[in-house]
Amino acid sequence: MAAILTVRDLRKRYPKVVAVDGVSFEVEEGICFSLLGPNGAGKSTTVEMLEGILPPSAGEIRFRGRPLDATYRERIGIQFQNTALQDFLTVRENLRFFRALYRHGADIDELIEVCRLREFLDRDTRKLSGGQRQRLLLAIALVNDPELLFLDEPTTGLDPQARRNFWELVRSIKARGKTIVLTTHYMEEAYLLSDDIAIMDHGRIIARGSPQQLLSEHFDDSVLELPVSAVAGKSLALPLLQRGEWVEIITADVGAAVRSLLAADVPLDRLRIRPRTLEDLFLQLTGSELRT
Numbered sequence: 001m002a003a004i005l006t007v008r009d010l011r012k013r014y015p016k017v018v019a020v021d022g023v024s025f026e027v028e029e030g031i032c033f034s035l036l037g038p039n040g041a042g043k044s045t046t047v048e049m050l051e052g053i054l055p056p057s058a059g060e061i062r063f064r065g066r067p068l069d070a071t072y073r074e075r076i077g078i079q080f081q082n083t084a085l086q087d088f089l090t091v092r093e094n095l096r097f098f099r100a101l102y103r104h105g106a107d108i109d110e111l112i113e114v115c116r117l118r119e120f121l122d123r124d125t126r127k128l129s130g131g132q133r134q135r136l137l138l139a140i141a142l143v144n145d146p147e148l149l150f151l152d153e154p155t156t157g158l159d160p161q162a163r164r165n166f167w168e169l170v171r172s173i174k175a176r177g178k179t180i181v182l183t184t185h186y187m188e189e190a191y192l193l194s195d196d197i198a199i200m201d202h203g204r205i206i207a208r209g210s211p212q213q214l215l216s217e218h219f220d221d222s223v224l225e226l227p228v229s230a231v232a233g234k235s236l237a238l239p240l241l242q243r244g245e246w247v248e249i250i251t252a253d254v255g256a257a258v259r260s261l262l263a264a265d266v267p268l269d270r271l272r273i274r275p276r277t278l279e280d281l282f283l284q285l286t287g288s289e290l291r292t
């Protein structure tokens with residue numbers, strides 16, 4: 001598959017901080033590529049350079065093998081966290097307004113179907129729920145029928161159901177051949193949607209791969225979880241990691257760990273065994289909990 005974006009040694013320096021410190025990667029056409037990282041890692045700065053909004057201090061970005069030019073903005077779509085929707089206009093009127101900014105673009109009726117806007121088409125945009133608003137912002141990002149779509153923390157603030165609905169939408173857009181660049185603070189979202197992930201910290205990429213590759217390259221162990229109360233007062237040879245009301249035991253030998261828990265008389269009725277997740281990897285690589 002050909003690269004739609006090629007990024008070489010991209011840098012952004014501000015007077016007091018190097019926000020992006022030499023990142024290189026390719027985004028293959030038709031995939032969902034995600035940038036993850038703790039606050040201040042340089043994700044937004046990187047994405048704004050990819051969007052052509054912010055000039056790099058050094059390095060290069062190519063779209064389909066060519067430097068970004070005046071046509072680039074017509075060929076990409078950006079879902080901003082806070083696009084200025086036209087107040088006092090309905091959803092339908094907003095769509096028409098943004099569609100009119102482009103000579104060529106998507107069919108409005110098709111967008112209404114794809115983004116499932118039909119049931120609130122005539123509603124004033126100030127009266128939309130969080131999920132409805134995000135669907136409209138997504139439709140607006142798609143009005144010019146872009147080849148490449150940027151989604152910047154698109155589900156922040158949505159309830160779990162609205163978030164799941166949005167994921168379905170993103171999948172259906174990808175199935176229509178769009179390439180997606182996603183930034184998110186939700187590891188589950190990154191895991192479920194991404195084909196390729198770059199984890200950034202301090203302006204650099206510190207890990208890269210598909211979700212499965214990242215997990216299998218970094219981990220060969222599992223996590224046993226028990227309530228704190230189950231291990232309280234027990235003398236255990238296993239290292240315990242406390243996380244809220246639960247303790248975690250990380251082990252490559254689940255059988256041996258369970259045997260030593262039994263030997264120490266630890267009640268196992270609430271024992272949970274889980275594989276490693278992107279959240280674990282993120283914590284291991286960056287030392288930071290994710291902002292939620």
Ligand SMILES: Nc1ncnc2c1ncn2[C@@H]1O[C@H](COP(=O)(O)OP(=O)(O)OP(=O)(O)O)[C@@H](O)[C@H]1O
Pocket residue numbers: 014015017018019037038039040041042043044045046
């Ligand atoms: N316009 C600016 N002027 C000066 N410093 C900036 C500017 N924009 C970003 N920075 C700094 O660059 C670094 C990277 O910021 P950036 O917003 O790209 O990180 P991020 O990974 O997107 O973080 P978040 O998850 O909080 O959005 C930070 O130290 C930030 O303070």
